Amino acid sequence: xxxxxxxxxxxxxxxxxxxxxxxxxxxxxxxxxxxxxxxxxxxxxxxxxxxxxxxxxxxxxxxxxxxxxxxxxxxxxxxxxxxxxxxxxxxxxxxxxxxxxxxxxxxxxxxxxxxxxxxxxxxxxxxxxxxxxxxxxxxxxxxxxxxxxxxxxxxxxxxxxxxxxxxxxxxxxxxxxxxxxxxxxxxxxxxxxxxxxxxxxxxxxxxxxxxxxxxxxxxxxxxxxxxxxxxxxxxxxxxxxxxxxxxxxxxxxxxxxxxxxxxxxxxxxxx
Amino acid sequence: xxxxxxxxxxxxxxxxxxxxxxxxxxxxxxxxxxxxxxxxxxxxxxxxxxxxxxxxxxxxxxxxxxxxxxxxxxxxxxxxxxxxxxxxxxxxxxxxxxxxxxxxxxxxxxxxxxxxxxxxxxxxxxxxxxxxxxxxxxxxxxxxxxxxxxxxxxxxxxxxxxxxxxxxxxxxxxxxxxxxxxxxxxxxxxxxxxxxxxxxxxxxxxxxxxxxxxxxxxxxxxxxxx
Numbered sequence: 396x397x398x399x400x401x402x403x404x405x406x407x408x409x410x411x412x413x414x415x416x417x418x419x420x421x422x423x424x425x426x427x428x429x430x431x432x433x434x435x436x437x438x439x440x441x442x443x444x445x446x447x448x449x450x451x452x453x454x455x456x457x458x459x460x461x462x463x464x465x466x467x468x469x470x471x472x473x474x475x476x477x478x479x480x481x482x483x484x485x486x487x488x489x490x491x492x493x494x495x496x497x498x499x500x501x502x503x504x505x506x507x508x509x510x511x512x513x514x515x516x517x518x519x520x521x522x523x524x525x526x527x528x529x530x531x532x533x534x535x536x537x538x539x540x541x542x543x544x545x546x547x548x549x550x551x552x553x554x555x556x557x558x559x560x561x562x563x564x565x566x567x568x569x570x571x572x573x574x575x576x577x578x579x580x581x582x583x584x585x586x587x588x589x590x591x592x593x594x595x596x597x598x599x600x601x602x603x604x605x606x607x608x609x610x611x612x613x614x615x616x617x618x619x620x621x622x623x624x625x626x627x628x629x630x631x632x633x634x635x636x637x638x639x640x641x642x643x644x645x646x647x648x649x650x651x652x653x654x655x656x657x658x659x660x661x662x663x664x665x666x
Numbered sequence: 667x668x669x670x671x672x673x674x675x676x677x678x679x680x681x682x683x684x685x686x687x688x689x690x691x692x693x694x695x696x697x698x699x700x701x702x703x704x705x706x707x708x709x710x711x712x713x714x715x716x717x718x719x720x721x722x723x724x725x726x727x728x729x730x731x732x733x734x735x736x737x738x739x740x741x742x743x744x745x746x747x748x749x750x751x752x753x754x755x756x757x758x759x760x761x762x763x764x765x766x767x768x769x770x771x772x773x774x775x776x777x778x779x780x781x782x783x784x785x786x787x788x789x790x791x792x793x794x795x796x797x798x799x800x801x802x803x804x805x806x807x808x809x810x811x812x813x814x815x816x817x818x819x820x821x822x823x824x825x826x827x828x829x830x831x832x833x834x835x836x837x838x839x840x841x842x843x844x845x846x847x848x849x850x851x852x853x854x855x856x857x858x859x860x861x862x863x864x865x866x867x868x869x870x871x872x873x874x875x876x877x878x879x880x881x882x883x884x885x886x887x888x889x890x891x892x
Contacts, residue, residue, distance in 0.1 A: 565739045568714050568731065569753040569804065579752055583743040661743040661784050 446631035456634035465619070466638060473604055473616040474642070476532060480539025481600045485593055488544040491557045492551025493581065501550065512545035517606055525611045535607035535615070542603045543596040550592025554585030585663065599649060601643055616642075667692040667840045668713055673722035675708055682708045684865035685722070692727070695834060695841040697851030699870075700861035702806065706844040707736070709861075710810045713842065729807025730757065732800075733840075734814040738793040740785040746772060746796045747781040753804040771799040775829060791818045795826065802833055809834065809841040815850060827853050846881040 432450060439449035448456070458468035486648050495502040524534045558581065566580050608617025615633055623632040668690040669743050682705040690696050697708050706871035712724045714731055740749045750768035755761060772781055774862075775795040793868050794814060801809060811830075816825040830857040831854055845851050851858050858870040858878075870878055 561735070561737070561739050562741060564716060565733075565735065567716050569750070569756050571756045575752070575756055579741060579744065583741070588745075642792045661786075 407575050435471065445627055445629055446554035448633040452630040453633040456628075456630040457637060460631070460638075462632055465657060466634075469614060469616050469619050470638060470642065472614050473608065476535045476607070476615065477600055477604045477642075480604065481543055481597060483536070485547045485596055485598065487540070488547025488596070489551050489589065490631070491544075492548045493555055493585070495548070496552045496555025496585075505548075505618040507541060509545055510549060513542070513549070517542055517603055518610075521607050521610050524607075530611055530613060532612070534611040535604055538607040538611065539600050539603045543600050546596045546599060547589075547592045550588045550595070551585060554588035555581070557588070558559025558584040583658075583661075586658045589650075594647070594655070597646055598643070601639070601646070605639065667694075667727045667892060668842070669723075670709070670712070671723045671725070673712065673718070673719045673724060674721050675705070675712065681865070682833060683712075683719075683891075686865070687722075688867060690840060690842060692840055693838045694857060695831075695843060695855045697843045697855030698842060698861060699846065699848050699851050699858060699860040700855040703865060704861040704863055705812045705865075706846075707812050708842055709813055710842060713808065713810060723799070725891075727771065727798045727807065730804050732802060732806030732809045732812040734794075734798050734801045734809070736813045736816060738797040739866060740788075740793055740796055740800075742785050745782045745784055746777065746788065748799045749785070749796055750803050753800060757804065768799070768803055771803040772796070774833065775826070783854055791822050792827065794818065798826065798830065799847065805837065811843045813845050813847075814843075815845075822850045823850070823851075830854065849879055852879055 400454050406417075412655070435447075436450055439447045439452075444452070457466070491505065496503050521538045524537045524541075528534045528537060562580055562584065571579065583620070586600075604615070605620065606619040608615035609621040612618050616639055620632060620635040623629075623635060668688075670686050670688040673683055673686045682812050686705075686709075688709075689884070698709060700706055706719065710733070713726055714720055714733060715724075715726075719821055728844070730753075740746075741752070742830060744752070747765055750771055751759075751761070751764035754764035754767055759767070762846060769778075769781055775798055777792060777795055777799065779819060780788065780792065788796065801811075815826060818826070827850065833839075841854075843854055848858070852872075852875050858872060860868045860870060879890065
């Protein structure tokens with residue numbers, strides 16, 4: 396390749412080999428899902444239905460919850476808390492992370508708080524939240540946000556510190572105003588670790604919201620799960636597990652991955 | 667246009683420039699040559715103000731500065747067009763106007779058709795041409811170039827030097843061109859100063875550029891007859 400020949404990245408077709416590889420991966424993934432379902436079914440045949448509901452019983456419970464409207468009501472409550480808590484936690488973590496990444500003194504100042512935030516078990520955070528705020532929306536949202544902030548913060552700081560300083564110097568030479576620095580250098584430059592942080596935070600947030608609702612709320616999927624467990628309504632319990640997994644799947648495959656693809660599409664070219 | 671008065675600069679304990687004095691008049695193209703590590707890049711950074719002298723003063727006339735770095739330093743997440751447009755947006759142009767001007771500059775460096783390519787899709791030489799277009803798009807009063815052709819083959823280098831020379835003369839830009847390749851400086855510069863490892867500055871006599879080139883080649887190639 397001479398010095399005038401462009402490297403063909405995104406512009407060239409993916410090629411039949413890439414499509415075959417992708418189809419093969421999907422096939423294996425589908426086989427994995429099938430294996431889980433088969434394993435689940437087999438387990439339900441040998442274990443008492445008090446402990447393990449079968450896929451069929453779970454599906455029936457799911458249908459009933461959907462028909463009654465309970466599924467949608469609780470799902471919306473949990474989704475609301477998840478989205479608000481995640482937005483606040485990710486937003487605070489991102490802003491603090493960018494500032495701390497740029498300012499070593501602030502980073503040192505926040506380090507003990509970062510350590511406390513990452514070390515504190517979730518159960519302690521919900522207990523404190525319940526003590527301070529009682530039961531309800533605010534408690535759960537607070538818990539989700541408090542758990543998400545350290546993860547987003549750590550990833551954002553790492554992103555800022557890893558940013559190519561030569562690009563920052565280039566912006567300085569051309570007197571980029573602050574807004575242009577943010578939009579053209581910093582935000583795209585830290586997008587990859589921030590997206591990784593967001594993906595991690597979302598998983599943590601879903602677990603946190605369910606835990607928060609089990610202990611600190613009178614509604615939501617977590618509370619419904621807890622109630623089903625108390626009454627040994629195992630098929631309903633399993634139905635709520637499926638709802639939770641479906642929620643995570645929608646968030647990850649329907650929101651996070653497309654967002655990551657959009658934000659990181661230039662990376663595909665580089666690879 | 668640019669004046670260094672008794673400028674000294676050290677990084678940690680390593681002295682890079684020592685009592686340097688240099689004046690560059692407006693519209694001149696000055697080549698700064700010397701081996702690696704003598705402070706050539708430091709001179710450029712002092713002109714931009716991103717590095718400040720430890721002693722002495724650097725005076726630079728008002729006006730925008732364009733900088734062609736040794737490596738392209740393109741934003742990997744932006745297209746060639748948006749990379750060239752960035753300094754124009756920094757100057758206050760809106761995105762549409764900046765992109766329109768950027769497209770014209772990409773054409774000047776013979777990269778029309780590659781506006782929407784990302785840096786990873788471009789060869790090293792093409793990426794450096796985008797960097798040159800970016801520096802020129804700002805219509806700088808002062809153009810600084812730090813070994814801009816170090817990753818290029820001879821043919822491309824020759825054609826780019828010709829393009830640059832044309833644009834610099836047309837726009838009456840003051841240019842400072844840093845290189846360790848004297849032959850490049852001889853093609854482009856009106857004046858050439860040499861920085862030596864013992865921090866001395868020597869102005870080269872360019873009345874016979876051929877002789878200067880032969881002398882340099884002889885020194886560089888050792889005992890080979892030229």
